[in-house]
Amino acid sequence: MSTMNMTQAIRSALDCCMERDPMVLVMGEDVGYFGGVFRCTEGLYEKYGAHRALDTPISEGGIVAAAIGMGVNGLRPVVEMQFADYIYPAFDQIASELAKLRHRSGGEYWAPVVIRAPCGGGIRGGQTHSQSPEGIFTHVCGLKTVMPSNPYDAKGLLISAIEDDDPVIFFEPKRIYNGPFFGHEEESASSWSDHPAGEVPDTYYRVPLQSAKILHPGTEVTVLTYGTMVHVAEAAIRASGVDAELIDLRCLLPLDLDTIVTSVEKTGRCVVLHEATRTSGYGAELVAEVQEACFWHLKAPVERVAGFDTPYPHVFEWEYFPTRNRITGALQRAASCR
Amino acid sequence: MSTMNMTQAIRSALDCCMERDPMVLVMGEDVGYFGGVFRCTEGLYEKYGAHRALDTPISEGGIVAAAIGMGVNGLRPVVEMQFADYIYPAFDQIASELAKLRHRSGGEYWAPVVIRAPCGGGIRGGQTHSQSPEGIFTHVCGLKTVMPSNPYDAKGLLISAIEDDDPVIFFEPKRIYNGPFFGHEEESASSWSDHPAGEVPDTYYRVPLQSAKILHPGTEVTVLTYGTMVHVAEAAIRASGVDAELIDLRCLLPLDLDTIVTSVEKTGRCVVLHEATRTSGYGAELVAEVQEACFWHLKAPVERVAGFDTPYPHVFEWEYFPTRNRITGALQRAASCR
Amino acid sequence: MTTNARKSAKDELPKSRLFVPSASSRPGGTPDFSDLQIPEVGAADKPPIDVEACDTASLSEGLVRVLDDQGLAHGPWNPSLDPQTLRAGLKHMLHVRAFDDRMFRMQRQGKLSFYMKCTGEEAVATAQAMALRNSDMLFPTYRQQGLMFVRGRPVVDMMCQCLSNAGDTIKGRQLPVLYSWKDGNFFTISGNLATQVSQAVGWAMASAYKGEDDLAVAWVGDGSTAEADVHNAMLFASTYRAPVILNVVNNQWAISTPASFASAGMTFAARGLGYNLPSIRVDGNDFLAVYAVTQWAADRARAGMGASFVELLTYRVAAHSTSDNPDGYRAKDEAERWPLGDPIERLKDHLIHLGEWSEEQHTSLQEELASAVTNDWKEALTHGSFEEGPHWPLETMFDDVFKDLPDHLRHQRTLLMSES
Amino acid sequence: MTTNARKSAKDELPKSRLFVPSASSRPGGTPDFSDLQIPEVGAADKPPIDVEACDTASLSEGLVRVLDDQGLAHGPWNPSLDPQTLRAGLKHMLHVRAFDDRMFRMQRQGKLSFYMKCTGEEAVATAQAMALRNSDMLFPTYRQQGLMFVRGRPVVDMMCQCLSNAGDTIKGRQLPVLYSWKDGNFFTISGNLATQVSQAVGWAMASAYKGEDDLAVAWVGDGSTAEADVHNAMLFASTYRAPVILNVVNNQWAISTPASFASAGMTFAARGLGYNLPSIRVDGNDFLAVYAVTQWAADRARAGMGASFVELLTYRVAAHSTSDNPDGYRAKDEAERWPLGDPIERLKDHLIHLGEWSEEQHTSLQEELASAVTNDWKEALTHGSFEEGPHWPLETMFDDVFKDLPDHLRHQRTLLMSES
Numbered sequence A, B: 001m002s003t004m005n006m007t008q009a010i011r012s013a014l015d016c017c018m019e020r021d022p023m024v025l026v027m028g029e030d031v032g033y034f035g036g037v038f039r040c041t042e043g044l045y046e047k048y049g050a051h052r053a054l055d056t057p058i059s060e061g062g063i064v065a066a067a068i069g070m071g072v073n074g075l076r077p078v079v080e081m082q083f084a085d086y087i088y089p090a091f092d093q094i095a096s097e098l099a100k101l102r103h104r105s106g107g108e109y110w111a112p113v114v115i116r117a118p119c120g121g122g123i124r125g126g127q128t129h130s131q132s133p134e135g136i137f138t139h140v141c142g143l144k145t146v147m148p149s150n151p152y153d154a155k156g157l158l159i160s161a162i163e164d165d166d167p168v169i170f171f172e173p174k175r176i177y178n179g180p181f182f183g184h185e186e187e188s189a190s191s192w193s194d195h196p197a198g199e200v201p202d203t204y205y206r207v208p209l210q211s212a213k214i215l216h217p218g219t220e221v222t223v224l225t226y227g228t229m230v231h232v233a234e235a236a237i238r239a240s241g242v243d244a245e246l247i248d249l250r251c252l253l254p255l256d257l258d259t260i261v262t263s264v265e266k267t268g269r270c271v272v273l274h275e276a277t278r279t280s281g282y283g284a285e286l287v288a289e290v291q292e293a294c295f296w297h298l299k300a301p302v303e304r305v306a307g308f309d310t311p312y313p314h315v316f317e318w319e320y321f322p323t324r325n326r327i328t329g330a331l332q333r334a335a336s337c338r
Numbered sequence C, D: 001m002t003t004n005a006r007k008s009a010k011d012e013l014p015k016s017r018l019f020v021p022s023a024s025s026r027p028g029g030t031p032d033f034s035d036l037q038i039p040e041v042g043a044a045d046k047p048p049i050d051v052e053a054c055d056t057a058s059l060s061e062g063l064v065r066v067l068d069d070q071g072l073a074h075g076p077w078n079p080s081l082d083p084q085t086l087r088a089g090l091k092h093m094l095h096v097r098a099f100d101d102r103m104f105r106m107q108r109q110g111k112l113s114f115y116m117k118c119t120g121e122e123a124v125a126t127a128q129a130m131a132l133r134n135s136d137m138l139f140p141t142y143r144q145q146g147l148m149f150v151r152g153r154p155v156v157d158m159m160c161q162c163l164s165n166a167g168d169t170i171k172g173r174q175l176p177v178l179y180s181w182k183d184g185n186f187f188t189i190s191g192n193l194a195t196q197v198s199q200a201v202g203w204a205m206a207s208a209y210k211g212e213d214d215l216a217v218a219w220v221g222d223g224s225t226a227e228a229d230v231h232n233a234m235l236f237a238s239t240y241r242a243p244v245i246l247n248v249v250n251n252q253w254a255i256s257t258p259a260s261f262a263s264a265g266m267t268f269a270a271r272g273l274g275y276n277l278p279s280i281r282v283d284g285n286d287f288l289a290v291y292a293v294t295q296w297a298a299d300r301a302r303a304g305m306g307a308s309f310v311e312l313l314t315y316r317v318a319a320h321s322t323s324d325n326p327d328g329y330r331a332k333d334e335a336e337r338w339p340l341g342d343p344i345e346r347l348k349d350h351l352i353h354l355g356e357w358s359e360e361q362h363t364s365l366q367e368e369l370a371s372a373v374t375n376d377w378k379e380a381l382t383h384g385s386f387e388e389g390p391h392w393p394l395e396t397m398f399d400d401v402f403k404d405l406p407d408h409l410r411h412q413r414t415l416l417m418s419e420s
Ligand SMILES: Cc1ncc(C[n+]2csc(CCOP(=O)(O)OP(=O)(O)O)c2C)c(N)n1
Pocket: B029, B058, B082, B086, B089, C143, C191, C192, C193, C220, C221, C222, C223, C224, C225, C251, C253, C254, C255, C316, C320
């Protein structure tokens, strides 16, 4: 056991897998000698060599294509996209190839590729360092989509993803790399060392994919979210005075629907929360599923709190970010429906 | 007035715009000399020359990037993607550039580009000639997304799209290029000449974007759909005996929500229908909006009928295709809720 | 509607100065291949396998040719194959052509939803497969069916794929000709052009990573070289010196679009030089030249010297596919005017010239193969027809999206099965 | 977990044969630029503007240099500029450097969220802008701020962009240095690398389409040449002979990644030849050489001869950005070892040698510019600071997503304004 922040936990996961399996390598822009712009691969170059902590040309499409070929030839590449905002040049290789290989070949070919992508805002990164594109990937059949909200889950989920034989898009909310974030920039930054989930085993362990986690039980409203917003939701719930049940989805696809349905059937109310832009975001899928599965239990409309449908602004970051106010408002509106 | 099928209506729209505005050109793979693999640009090369019916290298990313630059320099390029399935190599230029240009430059720069893409299945095309990716584009803020269901709308909407100063992704359901399709392959193919919407003015006219159309009124269930499924829905409604109100959305973004809400508040029931894969498809957004806006009027869960979450199969095309049975089932389930 | 233009959109424009490439011919015109310089047979020199890319400039702009019009073999690139090997090559090419003709007719009779021939390009896949090891991994396009013939795939299996019937090893998932054959180290063909080329480089990088000496070999069409994947493939292959052979099959056309829209007015091989890849242009209708160049590139890669870039100059004699009619965009007689002849005729003449083959043997081999294909077709149909089946069980539609069936797909499968 | 590997994942692997490029230096090591051949000043010949791409091979592998170490100008590429022009160039470069230094310090003091300097690369943007017409359209990266200084953009405007304050012409939308300046024909800079290069080609195609003679000029970094957009740009520029200049600014590093991961072991200029683009490599720290090469390429394009490909050889002296510290990946003293010196010092020496400039004038100009920048900064702050504002009105966040505000955004705007 050590206290780790999220980058350390991710590095620890990579280290465990590379040590256990010579077929595992990390690759991407600046991930080799330098150890990644977010330091997630630091030390792996020294320990495993240039070919297993592989620097690449700046071509996301080329990187993913190469990873697919490697995967088909027995390796387990863990690709880093420097920012999720830069994953689109690889979109064709991901959506048309990586996701479809196994099906189109009748099961003959497949590539166990993991694509790690730091996502989300709150770091003054402007529109090209703040995006949350997870929803798009959940619409592409053949991909698994994961987003952890803390160091313990990050390590356990990443190990599961690397050992999974299906392709996994692994989003890392960069705002909480160094500590949980409760939605108010003014508040003094808190660190993972003060958080239970900052306690991470140094050894190998897995957190199964498709296992949503109830962070604390409640009776009035079910809150569905993931990544950074888990912590913002926690703070908002406290502020709202509503007895809400907070569920950290952890894995968006495949989705642990049972946990969600059980909760909503109990509370009869549901608020869906994410940082990504609202229209056609993953929240829409959650709302659609919940109202279809729990319609007869619902006492209030399922409300979405999400990013506005504009590019992520630079100067208005905190006005744009789904604030505690917007969340408490939604919680109270829901709770007030009887 | 002439009777036109959809390809003729699209060609007529392109011809009208090219004749009125020397800045309008069509470009894409095989669209020039040959007139396009679906013949939508036939004759334009002879009439307007090689530079206005422009053949391109096979690089969708390069084509869209060039179109963006042309748009910034005063032209109005109408790009053809040979199949919607092949739009992904251009996804970065569309999502990161075309969609964001105006916002990131504070309104200084913008590109009035239209991207036409034949979409949907039912033509024995297998997984790479049958996809319906519209949902993904509705999640990218800055894009308008359109899908006509008949020749009259196709021409009027395409002219509006070309003259629109925002980028428009214009999906053309290729299954109904030559005639409406009612969902059963065995039935003898019908032609647009037997359909009122096959009557198309030869002259210039516009159908405004963001104007959903009520195809026939009903009291029991509201059916929301677009493209090929409009006709399948019509047949299914007839077969179901349910008094359903059928709404052809025509434009997915911006969405004509008022028409939808008015209808659902009246019927109290809603079925959402599309060919695209279900999870995180545009149907999810429609369900989320409807239940949020009309919750207190809903007498039944809003149900989705959509493509299964698998790649589009080759041999099982008709089992995969959202059949009339699946739709009538949903209609009757909804209607039976009191 | 506002405008970005400096002059109003409604002004008359001065004459356009935009250059647009032209075609070797258009309907009604006379085919013109004059810009195609064809060097002497045997003239190209053969460099050592440790050659530097810059020293292959003349090879990338020239054309490696071994067989002359009289059926004689010349020059340093002559692979000097024994008669059995030559006859095997001829037989493979004839087999492919017999197969294509039959499948094309079956599509026309409505038995198949789609088909694509490689008529006139048979030497490319067959000679290259013969020059490689069976353990080398192949990343083909839809026009290298010849690879499977050389590696001995049962013809019935290929037919079953085209029929999407119960015997289709990929379960009826893909359009006809988008084969996959793991046992033959033949990669699953994608409907998306060029994606396999950069994947092949990754496969080769993994081979080097593991210290193995198997190669990856990829093919892409002239038109498809425009796709970003080909650039990525060249850059990664060169950066990591991957053991891969990147082949461009230049058959002059990309559906209706002439190669001039992708070539930038050069040979395709020349593009490889800018990526520091030794690059060679070869007569793709010359079985011996194709064999020799492939062998040379394979030796380089296996010796750890990295990737080679090869342009195979050939001609697409048939329509692009059964959905296409070339009369709409090229002169009817263009194929006859193609200066490099037919690969089968040329190898046949060579064998006859060597005294190792005769017109009689040729005719009877053609008949033998035709009837073999007929029998294979009959057998394939016993596994089901496209329209009536039997096909794979309907529920298998949900398999292989993921390794294990997730809940939401199980749910959807139940829904579907309850309906049907 | 199953495996694709032919041997089990758990076996020990033989030694990897995968080649991985190396760097000019790593911390603790001694910088090695020996593989960089630097030809004689004045040696490169100057071809006519109607030159064929293949005849620029030596220019693409060589290096156009005009200024020697003594400050003397040599050879056919000497643009023979008059002293006023030279002094203007020197002033622009000094202005850019003064601006960079001030903005960097302001970021360190927390006044800016981010900043990027172009220290050591000032000659690239300034000399090129001076060799172009103001009506030529510029598609820069974040390291060509010099373009705006030459075209006379008020420094206060640039500072306001970096501050995202009420005076920011792009409404606080973008990170510092991602400028946009329509009046100066300066394209909106994207955070996504290389996308502007292929857009520039489209812009140039439109210029030809309309029969206008304005050019597009694009820049991209060495590392970013790996992106598909650069391939697309080269292919489309060549195919349609677009009036565009494609510049690669090779400053040796892409954050921590050496140019060797993008160069394929060649000059970047050499890649242009494979696309049939006349290609030239120029000393990017030599103001005169950069000016002359740009002028030559502009003349070609304007005369309707199409695109040129230019590599500007320079060195990124400063950190990649304020988020970066190079000591983690390259030797501390690498910048001093850079063999091509500093562009400002070199032009200064030249002017002094000509008797058109003095140390005193230089020092006083530096002071003059420093205080000008200080005053500009003060004025910029009167339009607001990043943290306290004033900024644009909050509701403008929803503008410009579309030309007109659609219902759903109006609704969201109301929601936001009702909260705040
Ligand atoms: C990404 C993508 N874009 C477009 C297409 C449509 N398409 C199929 S084949 C083809 C022409 C390919 O020509 P070429 O590469 O020369 O190969 P050939 O057919 O001549 O062998 C096109 C444009 C596709 N399949 N994939």
